Amino acid sequence: xxxxxxxxxxxxxxxxxxxxxxxxxxxxxxxxxxxxxxxxxxxxxxxxxxxxxxxxxxxxxxxxxxxxxxxxxxxxxxxxxxxxxxxxxxxxxxxxxxxxxxxxxxxxxxxxxxxxxxxxxxxxxxxxxxxxxxxxxxxxxxxxxxxxxxxxxxxxxxxxxxxxxxxxxxxxxxxxxxxxxxxxxxxxxxxxxxxxxxxxxxxxxxxxxxxxxxxxxxxxxxxxxxxxxxxxxxxxxxxxxxxxxxxxxxxxxxxxxxxxxxxxxxxxxxxxxxxxxxxxxxxxxxxxxxxxxxx
Numbered sequence: 001x002x003x004x005x006x007x008x009x010x011x012x013x014x015x016x017x018x019x020x021x022x023x024x025x026x027x028x029x030x031x032x033x034x035x036x037x038x039x040x041x042x043x044x045x046x047x048x049x050x051x052x053x054x055x056x057x058x059x060x061x062x063x064x065x066x067x068x069x070x071x072x073x074x075x076x077x078x079x080x081x082x083x084x085x086x087x088x089x090x091x092x093x094x095x096x097x098x099x100x101x102x103x104x105x106x107x108x109x110x111x112x113x114x115x116x117x118x119x120x121x122x123x124x125x126x127x128x129x130x131x132x133x134x135x136x137x138x139x140x141x142x143x144x145x146x147x148x149x150x151x152x153x154x155x156x157x158x159x160x161x162x163x164x165x166x167x168x169x170x171x172x173x174x175x176x177x178x179x180x181x182x183x184x185x186x187x188x189x190x191x192x193x194x195x196x197x198x199x200x201x202x203x204x205x206x207x208x209x210x211x212x213x214x215x216x217x218x219x220x221x222x223x224x225x226x227x228x229x230x231x232x233x234x235x236x237x238x239x240x241x242x243x244x245x246x247x248x249x250x251x252x253x254x255x256x257x258x259x260x261x262x263x264x265x266x267x268x269x270x271x272x273x274x275x276x277x278x279x280x281x282x283x284x285x286x287x288x289x290x291x292x293x294x295x
Contacts, residue, residue: 003275004272004275004276004279007268007271007272007275008272010268011265011268011269011272014261014264014265014268015261015265017257017261018258018261018262018265021254021257021258021261022254022258024093024250024254025250025251025254025255025258028247028248028250028251028254029247029251031247032184032244032247032248032251035181035240035243035244035247036181036184036244036248038240038244039181039240039241039244042236042237042240042241043237043241045233045237046233046234046237049226049229049230049233049234050230050234052226053197053223053226053227053230054197054198054199056222056223056226057070057073057197057199057223058199070223070224070227071166071167071169071196072166072167072195072196072197072227073196073197073199073223074196075196075198076172076173076196079112079117079171079172079173080117080118080172081117081118081119081120081170081171081172082112082117082118082119082120082171082172082173082174082175083120083121083122083162083165083166083171083173083174083175084105084108084109084119084120084121084122084175084177085122085123085124085159085162085174085175085176085177085194085235086101086102086104086105086121086122086123086124086125086128086176086177086178087101087124087125087128087147087176087177087178087179087238087239087242088101088102088123088124088125088126088127088128088129088131088147088178088179088242089125089126089127089147089148089242089243089246090125090126090127090144090145090147090148091126091127091148092127093250093253093254094246094249094250094253095249095250095252095253095256096249097179097187097245097246097249097250098125098127098128098131098179100179100187100189101128101177101178101179101189102128102131102132104177104189104191105121105128105177108175108177108191109121120140120171121137121138121139121140122139122140122141122142122158122161122162123139123141123142123143124142124143124144124146124147124155124158124239125144125146125147125242126144126145129142129144141158141161141162143158146158146239147239147242147243147246148243148246149243150236150239150240150243152232152236155232155235155236155239156232156235156236158235159231159232159234159235160228160232162174162195162231163195163227163228163231163232166195166196173193173195173196174193174194174195174231175191175192175193175194176190176191176192176193176194176234176235176238177189177190177191177192178190178238178241178242179242179245179246179249180238180241180242180244180245181241181242181244181245181248182245183248184248184251185248185252186248187245187248187249188245190238190241192234192238194231194234194235195231197227197230
C-alpha cells in the first residue's frame with residue numbers, strides 16, 4: 001500500500017511538471033511569433049546597411065589613389081589584440097542554445113591564443129557571463145537583461161565602447177558571436193567580424209553599374225557617418241535575431257520535456273496498475289489461505 005501511494009505521488013508530481021512545461025511552450029510560441037516578425041524586418045535593413053557601406057568603401061578603394069585610408073576598412077593580417085563580443089540568453093531551459101554560443105567563443109579564443117593574440121571579451125546575457133566568470137575568464141565589459149529585451153540605445157552604448165577602442169588603435173579586430181534564428185526548429189550560429197569591414201571582395205567593375213549616386217568628395221564623409229550606424233545596428237540586429245532563436249529553442253525544449261513527462265506518466269500508470277494487481281492477488285491468497293487453515 002505504501003508503494004502504491006508513492007507511485008501516485010510520483011504521477012501527480014510529473015503531471016504537474018507536464019502542465020508547467022506545456023504552459024512554457026505556449027508562452028514561447030506566442031513570443032516567437034512576435035520576435036520572428038521583428039527579426040525578418042530587421043534582417044533586411046541590416047543587409048542593406050552592410051551592402052551600402054561595403055559599396056561606398058569599395059568605390060573609394062577603387063577610385064582613390066592610394067586606396068582607402070580609414071582604419072576601419074584596412075585588413076590586418078597580424079592582429080595583436082581582438083575584441084570578442086558574444087550574446088547569450090539571460091535564462092536557461094532552452095536546450096543547448098547557450099552552450100553552442102559559448103563553445104563557438106571558446107573555439108575562437110583558442111584559435112587566436114595559438115597565434116599569440118591578446119583577447120578581450122565583452123558579453124551580453126547572464127548565462128554566458130556567468131559561465132566565463134565561473135571559469136575565471138576576464139571580461140572587460142558585460143551587460144545583463146539586454147538579450148531578453150533588446151533595446152537600441154543600450155546596445156548602441158555597448159557597441160560604441162568597442163568601436164571607439166578600435167578607432168583609437170586599442171584593438172585590431174572586433175568579432176560578434178551569437179546564435180541566430182533560421183526557422184522554427186533550427187538556430188544558426190554566427191561568428192561575424194564587424195571591424196574592420198571586409199571590402200576585399202568588392203568588384204571594381206561594379207562601380208560603373210551601381211545605382212548609388214554620390215559625389216566623390218562626399219563619399220568619405222558618408223562612410224564615416226555610416227560606419228557607427230553599421231556597427232550599432234549589427235549589434236542590435238544580433239540581439240533581435242538571438243532572442244527569436246532563444247524562444248524557438250525554448251519552445252522545442254519545453255515540447256520535448258512535455259512529451260517526456262507524458263511518457264513517464266504513462267509508464268508510472270502501468271507500474272501502478274501492476275502493483276495494485278499484485279496487492280489484490282496477495283490479499284486474495286492470504287484470505288484463501290486463512291479460510292483453508294480454519295477447515
